[in-house]
Amino acid sequence: MAAQLTDDELSAALSGDPSGFSAVYSVISPAVLGYFRARGVDDAEALTQDVFVDVLPKLSNVRGGHSGLRTFIFSVAHARLVDYHRRSARTPHFTEFDPLEDHRRSSSAEDEVLGSMGGITSALATLNDDQREVLVLRIVADLSVEQVAGIMDKTPGAIKQLQRRGLIALRELVKEKDHAAS
Template sequence: MKASVTGNASVFNDAFREYSPGVCAYLRTRGVEDPEAVTQDVFLALYPRLSDLRGGPAGLRTLIFTIAHARAVDSHRRRARTPISIEYDPSQDCRLTPSAEDQVLDNMRGGHALLENLPEDYRDVLALRIIAELSLENTARIMKKSPGAIKQLQRRALARLKESQQVPKGQGRL
């Protein structure tokens, strides 16, 4: 019995070296998702059947490709039963509407460059008072200043924005 196991191992190794590239190519042309893994399955199914093999090399080749064909059919059946998985892409979903935050950020993108040129206190007061629509008292509390200081800071920030928007003399607007 030990001699037949050794003989089977030798036949198996020879068969794998000779036929595995063709089996893999066959499975690939049949559209099997992972032809290398299925090729391994084919040869794993072949090994226990080697002791019952009839027909010499032609019988071996027929047996290998019979198993490969059955595995390809199994693969297609399994794929047909498995639902198709499509990754969700929110940008393609027409049911969605932009959130309020997205709309504010989109509107700010144009004016964001203007705010970047202002000192930090000016940016903060404009963001809190105009964008966040906070009261003088709440803005003063957040910035740790008096309401009068916030009024003055807001007035100066708006004046600075206005100055940055003005076109130098001698240059017309397009």
């Protein structure tokens, strides 16, 4: 489980204290960044920053304690992701930069880690959009069924079914790859 805010840090953030917002950012931004990376955002760091720039002036209106704060932040993140995909659909596609063709530098540790995530991203790509969204919000963002239901505007039962079906599909994919490798 990810790090948690203390009650004092949460109170400070909700009252507008900069140190409280700093604590909120430190604790929750890695999960938001992971959410964007898992959903294939090409500049996940910038989108994460945008989320927290949007969240800062609205913190005093957040209700529901720790859970309410996480739900609010991931609601903003989800909205930013939807905007990102809409904007991407309207933007012309350019030839992608291929780091394997660029011999000006060697790969960094970050490149190695992000390269190993390709298998996860391709496995998630086999799911339908709702199943993928539920799994990323539940596992990467560490949100409860109820929080995900609120973000996706679905019932908790529907979220549970989407999660179950997504996990079954991933299990079958792993079995197929293991069978093919044998």
